[in-house]
Amino acid sequence: ALLRLVQLGDNPTDTAVLGDSRLREVYYAVLKGDAGAAARRAFGVGNEIARVIEHVSSHLNEEISIEDMAAQVGMSRAVFHRKFKQATTMSPIQFVKGIRLNNAAMRIAGGMAVNEAAMEVGYASPSQFSREFKRMYGQSPKQWSRSNQPLPAGLT
Numbered sequence: 001a002l003l004r005l006v007q008l009g010d011n012p013t014d015t016a017v018l019g020d021s022r023l024r025e026v027y028y029a030v031l032k033g034d035a036g037a038a039a040r041r042a043f044g045v046g047n048e049i050a051r052v053i054e055h056v057s058s059h060l061n062e063e064i065s066i067e068d069m070a071a072q073v074g075m076s077r078a079v080f081h082r083k084f085k086q087a088t089t090m091s092p093i094q095f096v097k098g099i100r101l102n103n104a105a106m107r108i109a110g111g112m113a114v115n116e117a118a119m120e121v122g123y124a125s126p127s128q129f130s131r132e133f134k135r136m137y138g139q140s141p142k143q144w145s146r147s148n149q150p151l152p153a154g155l156t
Contacts (some may be wrong), residue, residue, distance in 0.1 A: 024090070048073035048083070049084055052073060052084070053088075053095075060099065060103060060120070066092050100123070101121075101132060101137075103117075103120075103121045104118055104133065104141070114141040117141075
């Protein structure tokens with residue numbers, strides 16, 4: 001994740017289009033990884049949010065609602081939303097959408113067909129996937145697949 005962020009280099013177009021999503025990916029990797037406990041303590045949030053993040057990342061192809069996420073950690077919707085945003089700087093829905101789109105982009109860059117990548121990360125509607133993908137990356141998934149070469153082994 002960090003390597004992909006650094007690879008944006010000095011290209012202002014790449015940084016403008018991909019910078020925020022790559023930075024969110026780094027945040028996610030930190031929260032999920034070995035340093036996650038320390039990061040969560042620094043944010044003042046316990047393991048509940050980390051458990052939800054782990055669940056979301058391993059169930060991308062399923063429907064995920066705020067109510068389900070809140071129930072998983074025994075919080076009301078309002079409390080969960082506040083704590084989640086405190087830990088990630090994003091709403092739960094924004095976070096889920098970002099994780100799905102980042103995963104789809106990595107799959108597409110790895111050579112997977114656009115429709116297959118969309119379905120594998122939980123999008124039932126190709127048009128919705130295309131709209132949200134373009135909003136996040138500044139180009140359609142088809143354009144993305146043509147302009148991004150597969151990542152070298154070990155970087156996906």
